[in-house]
Amino acid sequence: MQSEPTTVNCPQCQKEVIWDELSTWRPFCSKRCQMIDLGEWAAEEKSIPGQPTHFDHESWSEKDPE
Known part of the structure; x- marks a missing residue:
């Protein structure tokens, strides 16, 4: 007996997608x-x-420390 394929909804358009290779x-x-x-x-x-x-801090800089 074959089971139903797993499906998910596309995160972008919500279309049903079969989850397999x-x-x-x-x-x-x-x-x-x-x-x-x-x-x-x-x-x-x-x-x-x-x-x-x-990296989110305003004090962070890409410049080399002096």
């Missing part, structure tokens, strides 16, 4: 949705909540 872009339904999501992360429209790192 044949689903190249999983959890996304397509390359387009994957790239839209990546662009949102790159534009800092999305973030993961957490404590600021030393």
Whole structure:
């Protein structure tokens, strides 16, 4: 007896996606949705909540210490 395939909703468009090796872009339904999501992360429209790192402090600088 074969079980029902696992499905998830595409995080971008909510289309149902079968979760298996044949689903190249999983959890996304397509390359387009994957790239839209990546662009949102790159534009800092999305973030993961957490404590600021030393990179988030205004006093941090890329200049070498003198």
